[in-house]
Amino acid sequence: MTCSGCHTFFPIHFPLCRLCWTSLQAPPPIVPPLAPFISIHARYLLTDPRYRIIREWKKNGGYLLKRAILRDLQAPEVDAIIPIPQDFFRAWRRHGSRTWECAKALHAPIIDALVRTDKTPQAQKTSLFDRISNPPRFKLKDIKLPKRILLVDDIMTTGSTLQAAASALTAYELHAFVLGIRPQQRYEPPKTHVLDHRDQTAPKAPEV
């Protein structure tokens, strides 16, 4: 079989080769504070091959890969966990939400308290610009919640999803746990007149 992280062939029935398995044993990264959270905890810094491993699990799941990824997750002491809800269609296509699987591995009561009210479906947001300019929206269900809440998400890139969810929970003491954090990407706004460099039908910029 081939390794789920680097796709090299190896003969043992296990989802990861020794190199990729070792990369998952790296200590958790220290995440700088992000308002309004009191603390943010991440298990993996998502550079390669860790990013490829987590992305493979996020897309296709797999019991052995899940066991390898969700070992020894550490989270602060809280009263309840609220997983960030996924797009309905995305969760359906991927046979369930990986965020829920992370939340279950953290050993605290899970409350399904948020509803997504996005205008743009997540799958249509392809660029970093899209995600920054159209962050997801959340609404709190009519549920009584305890004081200390841990919001859980799978991958954090800009933090805009976590902040959008936090804005629905202003009355609580908030902490966050993400499975992986992407290193900061350089943000470039789209060039005027060119919609997408892959889109050949995009109007050309007028010549001056």
Ligand SMILES: [Zn+2]
């Ligand atoms: Zn590998």
